[in-house]
Amino acid sequence: xxxxxxxxxxxxxxxxxxxxxxxxxxxxxxxxxxxxxxxxxxxxxxxxxxxxxxxxxxxxxxxxxxxxxxxxxxxxxxxxxxxxxxxxxxxxxxxxxxxxxxxxxxxxxxxxxxxxxxxxxxxxxxxxxxxxxxxxxxxxxxxxxxxxxxxxx
Numbered sequence: 001x002x003x004x005x006x007x008x009x010x011x012x013x014x015x016x017x018x019x020x021x022x023x024x025x026x027x028x029x030x031x032x033x034x035x036x037x038x039x040x041x042x043x044x045x046x047x048x049x050x051x052x053x054x055x056x057x058x059x060x061x062x063x064x065x066x067x068x069x070x071x072x073x074x075x076x077x078x079x080x081x082x083x084x085x086x087x088x089x090x091x092x093x094x095x096x097x098x099x100x101x102x103x104x105x106x107x108x109x110x111x112x113x114x115x116x117x118x119x120x121x122x123x124x125x126x127x128x129x130x131x132x133x134x135x136x137x138x139x140x141x142x143x144x145x146x147x148x149x150x151x152x153x
Contacts, residue, residue, distance in 0.1 A: 027051070027052060027152070027153040028052070028150055028151060028152045028153065029044075029048050029052060029150070029151050030148065030149065030150045030151075031044055031137045031148070031149045031150075031151075032137075032146065032147070032148055032149075033115070033137045033138060033139040033146060033147040033149075034139070034146050035067070035139060035144055035145055035146045037139065038114075038125075038139040038140065038141060038144075039122060039123070039124055039125035039126075039138075039139075039140065039141065040122055040123045040124060040138075041118065041120070041121050041122045041123075041136030041137065041138045042136060042137045042138075043134050043135075043136055044117075044134060044135040044136055044137060044149075044151075045134055045135075046101065046133035046134055046135065048151065049083050049135055049151070050083060050085045051153070052151045052152070052153040053081050053082060053083040053090075053151065053153070054083045054084065054085035055153070057153075058080055058081055058082035058083070059080075059081050059082075059083075059151050059152055059153050060078055060079070060080060060081070060151075060152045061078060061079045061080075061081050061092070061094075061109070061110055061117060061149065061150075061151060061152075062076065062078045062148075062149070062150040062151075062152060063076065063077050063078070063079075063110060063111075063112045063115050063117060063147065063148065063149050064076040064112075064115070064147070064148040064149075065112055065113045065114055065115045065143065065145045065146075065147055065148075066145060066146040066147065066148055067145060067146060068113065068114065068143035068144065068145035074148065075112065075113060076112070077094060077110070077112040078094070079092045079093050079094030079095075079109075079110045080092070080093040080094075081093070081109065081110075081151075083101075087100075088100055088101040088102055088103075088133070089101075090109060090119075092109050092110050094110050095110070097109055097110065099119060101119045101130065101133060101135070102119075102130060102131070102132065102133050103130055104129055104130055104131065105120075105129065105130055106118060106119065106120025106121075106127050106129055106130050107119050107120070107130065108120075109135070113142055113143055113145070114139055114140045114141065114142040114143040114145045114147070115137070115138070115139060115140070115145070115147035115148075115149070116136075116137070116138040116139075116140060116147075117135065117136075117137060117138075117149055118135065118136050118137075118138055119135050119136075120136065121134075121136060122136070122138055125140075125141070137149045
């Protein structure tokens with residue numbers, strides 16, 4: 001009886017290891033919006049957002065505002081984010097934000113001080129709306145800072 005229990009426990013434990021090895025927890029994509037390009041979005045392809053955030057468990061957005069005070073520090077925030085690949089609706093836990101991609105109107109998924117993860121397109125501090133499926137990372141003018149965004153599945 002002890003032998004059967006030991007075999008069952010070993011099978012159960014190894015199946016747990018297989019599950020952990022097959023998880024996509026290490027899948028991620030990182031983007032950087034330099035202080036030199038403030039007011040202009042860095043493109044984040046919708047395909048990346050679909051892959052990392054369009055599944056059952058969504059993704060985590062990790063945003064950092066870098067060197068706003070000249071000391072090399074990064075101020076940071078995070079948010080849970082879900083993207084519906086079928087209808088392009090999204091929702092973020094930080095600020096309880098919700099929106100739809102490709103609906104003409106720019107909507108910000110998340111912002112942390114001068115850094116924005118948005119579904120709109122900006123160039124030279126002008127908003128050109130949400131006329132394509134891509135998202136963007138934007139460094140705005142609240143601080144003279146670069147912005148980092150890592151999307152983690």
